[in-house]
Amino acid sequence: MWEDADKNSPPLTWIEGAGEGGSGPSGIELPRAGDVELLDAYSRAVISVVAAVGPALVSLHVGHPNHSRQQVGAGSGVVIAPDGYILTNSHVVHGAARLTAVFPDGAEAQVTPIGADPSTDLAVVRCDRTGLPYATLGDSAALRVGQLVIAVGNPLGFQSTVSTGVVSALGRTLRSQDGRLIENIVQHTAPLNPGNSGGPLLDSKAHVVGINTAIIAIAQGIGFAIPSSTARWALPQLLAHGRVRRGRIGIAGHTRPLDRRLVRYHELVTDTAVEVMAVEEGGPAAGAGVREGDLIVGLNGQPIRGIDELQRFLAEWPLRRPIALTILRGREKLELGVTPVEA
Numbered sequence: 332m333w334e335d336a337d338k339n340s341p342p343l344t345w346i347e348g349a350g351e352g353g354s355g356p357s358g359i360e361l362p363r364a365g366d367v368e369l370l371d372a373y374s375r376a377v378i379s380v381v382a383a384v385g386p387a388l389v390s391l392h393v394g395h396p397n398h399s400r401q402q403v404g405a406g407s408g409v410v411i412a413p414d415g416y417i418l419t420n421s422h423v424v425h426g427a428a429r430l431t432a433v434f435p436d437g438a439e440a441q442v443t444p445i446g447a448d449p450s451t452d453l454a455v456v457r458c459d460r461t462g463l464p465y466a467t468l469g470d471s472a473a474l475r476v477g478q479l480v481i482a483v484g485n486p487l488g489f490q491s492t493v494s495t496g497v498v499s500a501l502g503r504t505l506r507s508q509d510g511r512l513i514e515n516i517v518q519h520t521a522p523l524n525p526g527n528s529g530g531p532l533l534d535s536k537a538h539v540v541g542i543n544t545a546i547i548a549i550a551q552g553i554g555f556a557i558p559s560s561t562a563r564w565a566l567p568q569l570l571a572h573g574r575v576r577r578g579r580i581g582i583a584g585h586t587r588p589l590d591r592r593l594v595r596y597h598e599l600v601t602d603t604a605v606e607v608m609a610v611e612e613g614g615p616a617a618g619a620g621v622r623e624g625d626l627i628v629g630l631n632g633q634p635i636r637g638i639d640e641l642q643r644f645l646a647e648w649p650l651r652r653p654i655a656l657t658i659l660r661g662r663e664k665l666e667l668g669v670t671p672v673e674a
Contacts, residue, residue, distance in 0.1 A: 373479075376535045380481050381493050383537035384409070386435055386464035389417055390485040391442065391456070391529065394429030407484035407530030408432070408456070409539060410465040415440075416570075418562060419529030420544055421447040421454040422508060432458045435491055446569030450511040450577070450646075451561050452544050454529075455569045466531060469538025471517060471558035474498050482521035482543055482554070484530025492527075496520030496552070505545065505555060512639045513557060517541045520552040532556040578645040578671030580654075581614020582607050582621060586637030589626070589659075597664050601634045604659065605641050619656065619669040629657030645671055 387410040406423030410416070417432060424430060430442035440458035447454035474480075478498045486492050496519050503516035519532065523546045532541035541556025568575045587606045594602050605627040610617050627635055630644050631654055648654065648671060656667045 376479065377481055377493065377495055380533050380535060380537045381483065384466050384483060384531065384533055384539075385491055387466040388435060388483050388485075388491055388530065390433040390490060390526075391417075391419060391423055392431040392433060393424070393427045394431060405485065405526050406528045407526065407543075409483075409529075409531040409542075410463050411455075411468065411539075411566075413463050413465050414461050415458040415463060416445070417442070417456050417458065418539075418542060418566070419454050419456065420542060420557075421449045421452045422544075423529045424454050424456060425449070430456060432456075433490075434460075446573040448565055448569060448575040449509045450507050450575065451513055451565050452507055452557055453542065453562055453565050453569070455566065466533075466537070466539050468559045468563055469534055469536065469540045471515070471540045471560045474501060474517060474534070474540055474558075476501060479535050480517075480519050480521055480540065481533045481535075482519075482523060482527060482530060483533065484523070484527035484543065486524035486526040494522045496522070496554070499552075503555065511642055513561070514643070515558045515560065517556040517558050519554050519556065521554055522552070523554040527554075575646075576650060577642075577674045578648055578650050579614075579674040580616045580619075580621075580645065580656075580669050580671050581611035582616045583609040583611075584627070584638055584641070586639075587626075589628075593659060593662070596662065597628075597659065599628060599634070601628065601636045603636045604628045605635060605638050607658075615669050615672055616656075619667045621656070621658065621667060621669070622660065624660075626659040627656060628659055629655075631655050632657075645674075 389408045391406045391408050408417040408419035411418045432440050432442045440460050442456045442458050445455040445457050476498050482494045498519050500518040503518050505513045505516050507513050527543050530543050531539040532543055534540050540559050543556045545555045547553045565575050584605045584607050586603055589602050589604050607623055607625045610621055635641055650673055653668050653670045656669050658665050
């Protein structure tokens with residue numbers, strides 16, 4: 332028989348109507364049964380996701396080049412194939428002299444870089460273990476604002492730490508380390524800390540919908556993840572070539588506004604363009620007749636509003652397939668054919 336420690340307080344069986352809500356012995360409001368069920372459902376969802384994906388999480392230790400046991404950096408990664416392929420951030424493994432993967436069971440394995448793309452901050456590495464538990468890439472395009480997401484990683488050296496939040500915004504852009512825009516970034520509220528980089532962002536079906544990449548240090552509840560759709564696009568190239576192959580046409584340029592009279596005269600749908608600041612000697616643009624000072628306003632009939640759109644187009648366009656370049660030169664509008672080569 333249970334006995335209360337405080338003889339003056341009512342027994343535990345005093346609580347009445349707990350299933351309907353009410354107050355406890357100290358006057359604390361108790362949750363209603365429906366609220367408890369919702370909390371239990373939330374907990375069960377998180378627990379099941381962590382149980383499914385947790386074994387596929389790895390901690391990546393970046394070793395010092397001159398000291399075999401000295402660590403100079405750390406991040407997270409997620410196994411995406413049973414034969415040891417691990418997806419992480421490019422900035423986690425960039426310039427690493429030695430990489431070690433530490434698995435949830437404490438086992439360690441040396442890691443070999445397979446490919447990296449700073450422009451999307453994604454990288455693939457491989458360890459020599461096989462038969463590994465692995466995670467499945469989900470569909471980030473199906474995410475909705477307010478949807479539950481779960482971040483798993485190794486922040487500040489704490490193994491397999493879980494945090495939860497919701498998708499707070501979609502379609503964000505971040506500037507990568509090489510200056511390109513990373514498109515369709517997922518912004519979420521799951522708390523992240525140093526060491527979370529490269530770890531998976533998961534939905535309630537235990538699918539990887541993003542790879543956590545950045546936080547805003549002075550803010551709370553603002554984290555960013557590279558969407559799984561970007562990972563699906565980059566992975567085949569990283570595995571096949573060790574890099575993402577992008578085209579270039581051999582110019583340096585920047586975004587500039589167009590004179591309103593030019594916009595009206597040529598009936599353009601955009602009021603900005605790419606101004607050509609320099610043309611690479613012997614490059615594709617030079618061969619096509621592009622000159623310094625030209626304004627690029629279209630590619631294959633599509634309007635180009637700035638340098639980021641030009642880079643995006645070239646990243647997706649097949650190499651060595653000609654492009655119709657629309658430029659303004661003074662008041663003249665020209666169409667030039669240019670064939671991109673690999674950057």
